[in-house]
Amino acid sequence: MKQIWYELKSQPVISAVTVIGTALAMFLIMVVVMLHQVTVIDLAPETKRSRTLYMGRGILEGFGSNKNVIQSNLSTAIAAELTESLEEAEATSIYCPYVSRALANTEGNPTFAADAKRVDDGFFRIIDLEFIAGKPFDRADIMSDLRKVVITESVARQAFASDGADVIGRTLLIDDVPQEVAGVVADVSPVTDVAYAQIWMPVSLTAPTASWGNPNMGDMRTLIVPRPGRDEAVKAEVNRRLAVINTRLAADSCTLSLAGAPYDHEHHKADEYPVTLPDVNKGRRMRWMLFGILLLIPAINLS
Incomplete structure (x- = not known):
């Protein structure tokens, strides 16, 4: 020394x-x-990353007269068929991963831009958003096409000059469409890309969606949280449901694959647009x- x-x-x-x-x-x-x-790593509000299985990228082969290959996210109907009522899952969610720029305002106040994302009720059971006031919209609200939204405290302050309980039930115009505020949550960091938004709106589970002119493809992805130790059982059940879908698609000479999904968070982050299991x-x-x-x-x- x-x-x-x-x-x-x-x-x-x-x-x-x-x-x-x-x-x-x-x-x-x-x-x-x-x-x-x-x-x-598990990071609020994505506190279940280590337990979550991700799915949504679909590859449809043999579509149309030219036997095209379509690579896209899943339609709402296919996503629901693959994930809803999984016995070995604690929670499942169908959501649109894309954040859209929405214009929001209240009567007599200036319009401002905010990031909006469409999700279902299961999203709030997997993503642990910190509710400051109110509560998330539920399945009944979605199926009834009620216009309810969850907003961040910064959006609440900008729209209503408050982020407390007095905001709940008030009307927020989003792209000139009246929406009822159901809940207010703490601001979310863009680092948590699955969770991130400033406004969460109900995804339509009843209206048909289509991508590339095919009703099996759309904008939806899914989250699945298996029961402890039941990851493989969940994957097996999803694959059984996929086989049923492919039996139906065989009539049109089509085959749907899921690029190796459902897979864990590390695979999810490895490739956003995989065609096989991400490396x-x-x-x-x-x-x-x-x-x-x-x-x-x-x-x-x-x-």
Whole structure:
């Protein structure tokens, strides 16, 4: 230690550069690790990431006279057929993953833009939004096509100059359509991309949806939280339901696949638009290469 201290004092400039450079390199490694961790660990309000199975990307082969291949999310009907009433699941949800820019205002007040997402009632049993006032809309509200929404406290303050219980039941115009405020929640970070929105609106479970001119494809994805230890049972049941769907589609010479879904959160983050089961090992290799390169800097400084 005395020798080290002597060297540091005898060459202060070089010593300072070495120490600061090593510290900054280690800090950079910590930042990179943290940025990755916040996307994969259980993080409020996505507190069930480690237990959730994700599904939604569909590949429909043999569609139309030209036997086209369609890659899209699922229609509401197909998503519901695959996930609703799963015996081995604690909760399931059908939601649209895309956030749309909506114009909101109240009578006599300026219009402002907010991020809106369409979800079903099961979404609030999987995503633990912190309710400040009110409650989420339920299945009866959705099936009755009642126009109820959940908003963040920042939207409530901007629209009503309040984020308390007095906001519940009041009318918010969203794209000029009157919507009743059912609940107010704490603001959500965009880091939690599945949960993130500023306004949550009911997804239509009754109106037919279609993508690429096919009623089996649409904008919907699903979340499934299996009962403890029942992940494989849930996957097996989903695959059985998929086989039934494909038996029906065989009449039109079509085949639907789910790109290896349902799969866990790590696979979900590995590829947003997979055509097969996402390769998590590729991402791991890239991270280890990055860590190795970053570690070279402090290694050279120390040497």
